[in-house]
Amino acid sequence: MSSGRPTAPMNEEHVSNSNVDSQESLPDLPEATLDDLPERLRPGIARAGWNELMPVQARAIPYLFAQRDMMIQSRTGSGKTGAYLLPILEMVNPLQPTTQALILVPTRELAVQVASEAEILATGTGVRTVAVYGGVGYREQLAAFQAGAHIVVGTPGRVLDHLLRRSLTLQHLQFLIFDEADRMLSMGFYPDMRRVQHYLPEHAISTYMFSATFPAPVLRLTHQFMRSPGFLNLSSDQIHVSEIEHVYYSVPGMDKDRSLIRIIEVENPLSALIFCNTKVRVNYVTTVLQRFGYDADDLTSDLAQSSREKVLDRVRRGTLRFLVATDVAARGIDLPELSHVIQYEPPEDPEAYIHRSGRTGRAGASGTAITLVTAVERAALLRIAKQFNFPLNERPLPSDEDVQHVVSERIIALLEARLRTRDRLQTERMARFVPLVPTLAQSGEDNHLLAMLLDDFYQQTFHEPLIAPDEAPSRPPQSPSSAVGSGRRSRKRRPR
Numbered sequence: 001m002s003s004g005r006p007t008a009p010m011n012e013e014h015v016s017n018s019n020v021d022s023q024e025s026l027p028d029l030p031e032a033t034l035d036d037l038p039e040r041l042r043p044g045i046a047r048a049g050w051n052e053l054m055p056v057q058a059r060a061i062p063y064l065f066a067q068r069d070m071m072i073q074s075r076t077g078s079g080k081t082g083a084y085l086l087p088i089l090e091m092v093n094p095l096q097p098t099t100q101a102l103i104l105v106p107t108r109e110l111a112v113q114v115a116s117e118a119e120i121l122a123t124g125t126g127v128r129t130v131a132v133y134g135g136v137g138y139r140e141q142l143a144a145f146q147a148g149a150h151i152v153v154g155t156p157g158r159v160l161d162h163l164l165r166r167s168l169t170l171q172h173l174q175f176l177i178f179d180e181a182d183r184m185l186s187m188g189f190y191p192d193m194r195r196v197q198h199y200l201p202e203h204a205i206s207t208y209m210f211s212a213t214f215p216a217p218v219l220r221l222t223h224q225f226m227r228s229p230g231f232l233n234l235s236s237d238q239i240h241v242s243e244i245e246h247v248y249y250s251v252p253g254m255d256k257d258r259s260l261i262r263i264i265e266v267e268n269p270l271s272a273l274i275f276c277n278t279k280v281r282v283n284y285v286t287t288v289l290q291r292f293g294y295d296a297d298d299l300t301s302d303l304a305q306s307s308r309e310k311v312l313d314r315v316r317r318g319t320l321r322f323l324v325a326t327d328v329a330a331r332g333i334d335l336p337e338l339s340h341v342i343q344y345e346p347p348e349d350p351e352a353y354i355h356r357s358g359r360t361g362r363a364g365a366s367g368t369a370i371t372l373v374t375a376v377e378r379a380a381l382l383r384i385a386k387q388f389n390f391p392l393n394e395r396p397l398p399s400d401e402d403v404q405h406v407v408s409e410r411i412i413a414l415l416e417a418r419l420r421t422r423d424r425l426q427t428e429r430m431a432r433f434v435p436l437v438p439t440l441a442q443s444g445e446d447n448h449l450l451a452m453l454l455d456d457f458y459q460q461t462f463h464e465p466l467i468a469p470d471e472a473p474s475r476p477p478q479s480p481s482s483a484v485g486s487g488r489r490s491r492k493r494r495p496r
Contacts (some may be wrong), residue, residue, distance in 0.1 A: 029062035037061075038090050044121035045086075054079030055268055056234045061087055067206040069220055069229040073214055073243075073366070078212045078234065084177050085118050088151065088496070091174070094126035097148025104156050104193065106183040107409055108133035114179065115153045127151065132168075134158045135412045141168055156184065156192035160460055162201045164420065171201050181211040182196050186268045186339075187410060188360040188462060190221070192417060197225065213245065213366040215339040217270055243366040246392045253374040257288045259397060260344060260372060264294070264322075266398040266406055267370065269340035269345045275356050276344045285344055286324045293459040296322035299329045311455035327352055332358075343371040350384045411454060414461050 033054055034045060053061070056074045064087035065071050074080045078458040084103070092100040105111050108131075115131035123128065130144035132154030141158075145168055162168035178184065183192065184193065207226045211218055222229055233243075251259035264272075286438040289296035297311050297320055314320035323330075327347065338360045347353050353371075360367025373381050385392035394459065398406075410452045422430065 016435050020030060027156050029066060031058040032061040033058065037086060040125055041086060041090060041121065044089070044123040044125065044179065048082075048117070048120050050082075054082070057082050057083040057086070059234055060084070062228065063232060064088070064206075065091075065207060067091075068281070069207045069214040069228070069433070070230045070235060071209045071211070071214065071229050073212070073232070074210060074234040075212050080179070080234075081114055081117050082121070084179075084210065085114075085121050088175050088177075089118070089122050089125055089127050091428050092127055092150045094128075094150060094215040096150075096164075097170065099145075099149060099152050099170060100172055101151045101175040101177070102159070102170060102173055103151065104159065104184065104196070105153060105419060106155065106187050107177045110179065111153050113157060116152075116165060118151055118153065129153060132158050132162065134161075134416045135409075138162075138167075140221055155293060155413065156189040156196055157416050160192050160196050161416065163196065170199050171194070173201050173205050176200070176205055176207045178207075178209040178211075181209045181221065182213050182215060183268075185217055185268055188414070193221075195223070203496065209429065213243070213339075213368060214292055215270060217339075220241065245366070245368045246357065246371075246385065246390055247368065247395050248371040248373055248378070248392060249376065249395055249397050251372050251397055256372055256374070257483060260285070260342075261288070261292050262398040262403050263370065264289075264342075265403045267340070267368075269321075269342070269368075271318070271320075272340040272342050273330065273338055273343055273356075273359055274322060274342045275347070276324065276326060276332070277348060279326060281344065282324050282326055283360060289321055289322055289324070295315070295320060296321055296324060299323060299325040300341070301326065301328050303329070307495070310388040339367055341367070341369045343369070346371055346373060346377050346384070350387055353381075353384050354388060407458065411458050411463055414458070420459075 028134065032053060034050065037045070054452055056072070056078045057080075059084040059364075060070075060072050060080070063072075065085055067494070072083070075085075087100045099308050103112060103114060111131040115129045118127075118129040126147060127150045129142070129151040130141060130149040130153070132152055132153060134157055141162070145162070159168070163170070175385045178193075184190075204227075209222055210227065211228070214222075228351050246413070249263055251258065274285060274296075279302065282298050282300050286298035297314065299311050303311070311320070315323060336427075341357050341360045343353070343356060346357065357369035360369060371381055382392065391450065440450050
C-alpha cells in the first residue's frame with residue numbers, strides 16, 4: 001500500500017454530493033483499518049490504546065487522505081477527532097516549523113481535548129500542536145507559535161485575535177477543519193469565521209466540515225468555505241443529508257418552565273417551533289421566554305387576524321427565533337429552515353408527534369426534535385417511538401452549573417469580539433474604568449453590579465435574532481482597531 005492510503009473494501013454507499021437539490025453519487029473509497037495506516041503513526045495509536053478504528057474513522061480517513069473537501073455528518077463522541085487527526089499527522093511536514101493545519105472548534109474545552117488527543121497520537125512524529133482559546137493569557141500561545149506549532153486548534157475568536165496581532169500566519173496552511181460546525185454557528189461565531197477566511201493562503205487547501213447535524217444555515221456555510229464538497233453521512237444508514245434526531249429530557253413536573261430555559265440555553269437552537277397542547281400553556285410559555293430575554297411570540301387559534309399576520313410575517317422573513325403554538329394554530333405554516341421542534345409536552349394524539357417533528361429537517365437539511373416529559377409522560381413518549389419505529393435518545397437535563405459554564409464561555413467570546421472593534425480613542429476612553437474593575441470585583445455586594453452589566457450585555461448581544469449566513473455581508477467591515485494597529489488591511493483571499 002502506498003502513501004499510507006487505505007485499501008480495504010467499503011461496505012455501503014454513504015457518499016454523495018452536498019448539493020441538496022441534486023445529490024450525485026461520488027466514487028467510493030475503501031474503508032481503512034489500523035493495519036492500513038502508516039508505520040510512523042503506530043506508536044501514537046498504541047499510546048492511545050486503540051485496538052481498531054471506529055466506524056467514522058474507518059470511513060472518513062480515506063477521504064481525508066484523498067485531500068478533497070468533504071462534509072462529514074457524525075454524532076458527538078463517535079470518534080471524529082481521530083478521523084481527521086490521523087491523516088493530518090501523516091501529511092503535515094514536521095521539519096517545516098509553520099502552521100499547516102487549523103482546526104476551528106466552538107469551545108475551549110473542545111480545543112484542549114482535541115489538542116491533547118493530537119499530542120498523544122503524534123507520539124514519535126515530531127508534530128507539535130497548540131490549543132488557542134480566549135479567557136486566558138497569550139504568553140503560552142505565543143511561545144507555541146514561535147516554536148513552530150504545526151497544528152493549531154482554537155476557537156474562531158482567539159484565532160482571529162492572533163491573526164490581527166500577526167502572531168499567527170496561515171500562509172503555509174494545507175488543512176482547515178471545522179469541528180462541530182453547527183455549534184459554532186449557533187454560538188455566534190459566523191462573523192469571526194468569515195474574517196479568519198480572509199487570512200487563508202492564496203493556494204488551494206483541503207477543507208473538512210464535521211457536524212452532528214447540517215441545518216440549512218450550516219449547509220449554506222459549506223459553500224462559502226469549501227469547493228464542491230462531497231458529503232459523508234456517518235450518523236445513520238441514510239444516504240441523504242436530511243435527518244431528524246429525536247431526543248427527550250426527563251424534567252420535574254413543577255419545574256418544566258425553568259427546565260425549558262436551561263435546555264434552550266445549552267442547546268441554543270438557531271430557530272424553533274415550540275408546541276403546547278393548550279392555548280393557556282402557549283401564552284404561559286411565551287411569557288416565560290420573553291421574560292428571560294428570548295425573541296419569542298405565540299400563535300393560537302383565537303389570536304386576532306392582524307396580530308396573527310404580524311407574527312406570520314416575522315416567521316416568513318425568518319426574524320422570529322421562537323414561535324410557540326398549538327397544533328391547530330400551526331397548521332399551514334411552512335418553516336423550511338427550522339432547526340428545532342420543541343414539544344413542551346407530548347401530544348395527546350400519537351400521530352401528532354410525527355406531524356410536529358416533521359416540521360424540522362426539511363429541504364435537505366437536518367433537524368432536532370426535542371420533547372420535555374415528566375415521569376408519567378415519558379412512558380407515553382416511548383410508546384410513540386415504538387409505534388412509529390424511530391430512535392429516541394435521552395439527554396441529561398442541564399443543571400444551573402452547566403448553564404453557567406456555557407454562558408461564561410459565550411460571553412467571553414462576545415466580549416473579546418466587541419473589544420476587537422474598538423479604535424484607539426475608544427480604548428483610551430475605556431481605560432478610565434480599568435482601575436474600578438478590581439475594586440468592584442473585591443466587593444461581594446458590588447459583584448451584583450458587574451453581574452448586571454454582563455447580563456444586560458449578554459441579553460442584548462447573544463439573544464438578538466440570528467443572521468443567516470447568506471444574509472450576512474460577504475466581508476465583515478474592517479475594524480478601526482485592526483486598521484490602526486496593523487497599518488494595512490489583511491489581504492483578501494482569492495476566490496476558490
